[in-house]
Amino acid sequence: MTFEQEIKRRRTFGIISHPDAGKTTLTEKLLLFGGAIQEAGAVKSNKIKKSATSDFMEIERQRGISVATSVLAFIYKDKKINILDTPGHKDFAEDTFRTLTAVDSVIVVIDVAKGVEEQTEKLVEVCRMRNIPMIVFINKLDREGKDAFDLLDEVEQKLGLSVTPLSFPIGMGYDFKGIYNIYEKNINLFSGNSKQNIEETIAFDDVSSSELEKIIGEDAADSLRENLELVDGVYPPFEKEAYLSGDLQPVFFGSALNNFGVRELLDCFIEIAPDPRAKKAEERLVEPNETDFSGFVFKIHANMDPKHRDRLAFVKIVSGKFERNKPYLHVRHDKKLKFSSPNAFFAEKKEIVDTSFPGDIVGLHDTGNFKIGDTLTSGEKLQYRGIPSFSPEHFRYINNADPMKAKQLNKGIDQLMDEGVAQLFTLELNGRKVIGTVGALQYEVIQYRLEHEYGAKCTYENLPVHKACWVEPEADNEEFSEFNRVKQKYLARDKSGQLVFLSDSAFSLQMTQQKYPSVKLRFTSEKD
Numbered sequence: 001m002t003f004e005q006e007i008k009r010r011r012t013f014g015i016i017s018h019p020d021a022g023k024t025t026l027t028e029k030l031l032l033f034g035g036a037i038q039e040a041g042a043v044k045s046n047k048i049k050k051s052a053t054s055d056f057m058e059i060e061r062q063r064g065i066s067v068a069t070s071v072l073a074f075i076y077k078d079k080k081i082n083i084l085d086t087p088g089h090k091d092f093a094e095d096t097f098r099t100l101t102a103v104d105s106v107i108v109v110i111d112v113a114k115g116v117e118e119q120t121e122k123l124v125e126v127c128r129m130r131n132i133p134m135i136v137f138i139n140k141l142d143r144e145g146k147d148a149f150d151l152l153d154e155v156e157q158k159l160g161l162s163v164t165p166l167s168f169p170i171g172m173g174y175d176f177k178g179i180y181n182i183y184e185k186n187i188n189l190f191s192g193n194s195k196q197n198i199e200e201t202i203a204f205d206d207v208s209s210s211e212l213e214k215i216i217g218e219d220a221a222d223s224l225r226e227n228l229e230l231v232d233g234v235y236p237p238f239e240k241e242a243y244l245s246g247d248l249q250p251v252f253f254g255s256a257l258n259n260f261g262v263r264e265l266l267d268c269f270i271e272i273a274p275d276p277r278a279k280k281a282e283e284r285l286v287e288p289n290e291t292d293f294s295g296f297v298f299k300i301h302a303n304m305d306p307k308h309r310d311r312l313a314f315v316k317i318v319s320g321k322f323e324r325n326k327p328y329l330h331v332r333h334d335k336k337l338k339f340s341s342p343n344a345f346f347a348e349k350k351e352i353v354d355t356s357f358p359g360d361i362v363g364l365h366d367t368g369n370f371k372i373g374d375t376l377t378s379g380e381k382l383q384y385r386g387i388p389s390f391s392p393e394h395f396r397y398i399n400n401a402d403p404m405k406a407k408q409l410n411k412g413i414d415q416l417m418d419e420g421v422a423q424l425f426t427l428e429l430n431g432r433k434v435i436g437t438v439g440a441l442q443y444e445v446i447q448y449r450l451e452h453e454y455g456a457k458c459t460y461e462n463l464p465v466h467k468a469c470w471v472e473p474e475a476d477n478e479e480f481s482e483f484n485r486v487k488q489k490y491l492a493r494d495k496s497g498q499l500v501f502l503s504d505s506a507f508s509l510q511m512t513q514q515k516y517p518s519v520k521l522r523f524t525s526e527k528d
């Protein structure tokens, strides 16, 4: 296969949803189609097995949430599919945001009964801002849920999307008979007892034919015809270009648990979803088919195996081939690094690979060289744009609880921050360290990991901070000097040395902005 063909066959995407909408179940069914796993339940049971051998994952087991983002790859109809799993829990939203910098498209899973939920809104907003192509999968059609048209309205209104259904349910819940596939023009009949088999499909391109009554009965046939007419009248026809530019989102209905509507979703997905897209670096736009390798770190993961305390940096390949044992430039450190055992991901396993292509994710063993957002290249000084840091929601002082282990504590904090677990601010006044997080759960994760991975103990102390604002520019004028003097107590540096203003309330933030108009306060760490 040529380099060009290798790129064209790759589909790298993420599944996003509110917890419990069915993301894990859908992932598992997709893997079944790829023949990557043999039985239903494999993805989940694997998750539990891992937790038993890794104390980091123990937190996940205890909490029943997905702390880690992993990569699952499989081949289907000659396409190499890479699924980047994303934690649905809101305390790990930043993790998911970062993973979204590495996907070329997403599938949004929505529970038919619950409709659009909070986490879905936030994640879809990020995808919308970045014009990521999205397909919507409305799940759990075997249960009673909202009316299909009401749901489509809700998706448009709450998520700000412009949808067009490519399949339509025939009945729902107890009366759920099957799905009409508008895209392929066929009917899939549902039989509730065959949970793991791929259903047979009846080609049906003319719904006005009286054959329809014979298959699904008179009432269902009438209402299907009516519904399809409405779909035709209300929603725009599907256009691939509009989908690819993020202007139109096709919708599928189904039941992941019953493996229903999943094949339709997958078949359409591999046809319309984008192959690896060009990516903007600070310097220029980089095309996947360039010969020189480049990629960026979007995720750093503590090793699952407690015997090996190194970390795995997940690199998305943007251009060129990544080859084992070849020296690549770590742009931030301006230093060449070689990787003797890069991991590729296949289904739920990882294995060492010699060559990877644009769209693929490689896992590189790291002893502390990488942080999120780092770029690796064949030699060119490129810096990919990632997602900037947002102001955390929670702030606490972190104190050393074991004076003998100060070094371990500092190392641990440093590395956990590089992984993007939380943000560290150091107060200008007294050098005290403040940890900022998106969710309260991270404090437990940090404490647990500091103890189990670094042998250090910490305690926290609350700090009444409303928001962290990055100060830009650090102007050399009188107003800035006064701001600096008066607000000294509230000033800190982030990990890269940028000045940050920690305001204690919305009111004081407003007052500060009024009093020092030339001091610009930003709510993210980067311009743009």
Ligand code: GDP
Binding pocket: 017, 018, 019, 020, 021, 022, 023, 024, 025, 026, 088, 139, 140, 141, 142, 143, 254, 255, 256, 257, 258
């Ligand atoms: P996640 O949190 O989004 O990964 O959701 P899971 O895949 O873990 O699913 C949450 C729950 O919904 C589990 O108990 C699943 O068995 C169930 N579930 C998933 N898909 C379906 C479906 O199509 N129908 C029904 N009735 N239940 C489903």
